[in-house]
Amino acid sequence: MTSTTPTAARTAPATGGSAPPPQGHPPRPDIQGLRAVAVGLVVLSHAGVAQVGGGYVGVDVFFVISGFLITSLLLRELATTGRVSLRSFYARRALRLLPASSLVIAVTLVGAWLFLSKARLAEYAGDALAGALYTLNFRLAAAGTDYLAQNGPPSPFQHVWSLAVEEQFYLVWPVLLLLTWRIARGRRGPVVVPLAALCALSFAAGVVVTDRSAPWAYFGSPARFWELGAGALLALAAERLRRLPAALAAALGWLGLVCVTVAALRYDDQTPFPGHHALLPVAGAVLVLAGGCVPTSYGAGLLLERRPLVRLGGLSYGWYLWHWPLLVTAPAALGRADGTAELPLALALSAVALALAWATLRLVENPVRF
Structure with missing residues (x-):
């Protein structure tokens, strides 16, 4: 996407985003606050706020959070039962993700049929199906979609690519964790080795492919796995991190926020991404999560644990899902010839998307889950 319009897109989480926190294990308040910052x-x-042209790094922050939370959940299960129920794991993922995403995909497809190009309806339907099957990232990469381009309106489903990357990672990681845990007989040290190797290969692939094929670098899960893996490695080290001195933990948290902020403010649509540039926001998210392992009264939690941010973090999944389809579809529905929204309208549509996220949580997600 560009930093000025929503018509070409570096879109994120869900994630996510961008997936929501694991059911039954609410994250630390500072993590909810970090999710709010990311979304x-x-x-x-x-929305086109030029000052945050690198806001797409929020995706990378979501990936790290997801890897940390899900791995923490799996480690708790392993420590308690000595095993991981893959059937239960994937059932929980489906129960948490599918109600909201299925609703948004269905409503977006209707909106595309009503207001967007009829010539592209088959393309949109294919995107919707790929989004529902968590394969949209490969479809976009194969089509050569350029999130930096401005030569055509993007798909209203384009943002779902990040959810696909997450779910593809979780097809591999729980099985790998379970196997290595058994081989290592419950020792975390040996478990780190295969994950660290996976992260190193993924990062190297991201750097190389960014120069050779930007769409595959941006959308392809092999070039993104290391970001979720960074969060997973952090979860494996969480016990040791809890023994950090409070002053050091606080410094790490604030430094992490600075890293994320600098990336968001300094990166733009000309930054080759992900490549090595993704290191800055990923490292920032890792530092914030690491610092938060030691509660202090003067750490980054001083900002991130504020009630508005914590509440916004709880709505981040739904907000992520709704905002992009509105930004793409609503201008056409309002009769704008160029199909784009100027900043005031884009911000208003983003506010509407937040309201829809709240309604979806109350009326769809929570009733299905509970």
Whole structure:
């Protein structure tokens, strides 16, 4: 996407985003606050706020959070039962993700049929199906979609690519974790080795492919796995991190926020991404999560645990899902010839998307889950 319009897109989480926190294990308040920062950067960037042209790095922050939370959940299960129920794991993922995403995909497809190009309806339907099957990232990469381009309106489903990357990672990681845990007989040290190797290969692939094929680098899960893996490695080290001195933990958290902020403010649509540039926001997210392992009264939690941010973090999944289809579809529905929204309208649509996220949580997600 560009930093000025939502018509060409570096879109994020869900993620996510961008997936929501694991059911039954609410994250630390500071993590909810970090999710709010991540989704806020993504939304503002898509709305066309030029000052946060690198807001797409919110995706990378979501990936790290997801890897940390899901791996923490799996480690708790392993420590308690000595095993991981893959059937239960994937059932929980489906129960948490599918109600909201299925609703948004269905409503977006209707909106595309009513207001967007009829010539592209088959393409949109294919995107919707790929989004529902968590394969949209490969479809976009194969089509050569350029999130930096401005030569055509993007798909209203384009943002779902990040959810696909997450679910593809979780097809591999729980099985790998379970196997290595058994081989290592419950020792975390040996478990780190295969994951660290996977992260190193993934990062190297991201750097190389960014120069050779930007769409495959941006959308392809092999070039993105290391970001989720970074969060997973952090979860494996969480016990040791809890023994950090409070002053050091606080410094790490604030430094992490600075890294994410600098990336969001300094990166733009000309930054080759992900490549090595993704290191800055990923490292920032890792530092924030690491610092938060030691609660202090003067750490980054001083900001991230504020009630508005914590509440916004709880709505981040739904906000992520709704904001992009509105930014793409609503201008056409309002009769704008160029199909784009100027900043005031884009911000208003983003606010509407937040309201829809709240309604979806109350009326769809929670009733299905509970």
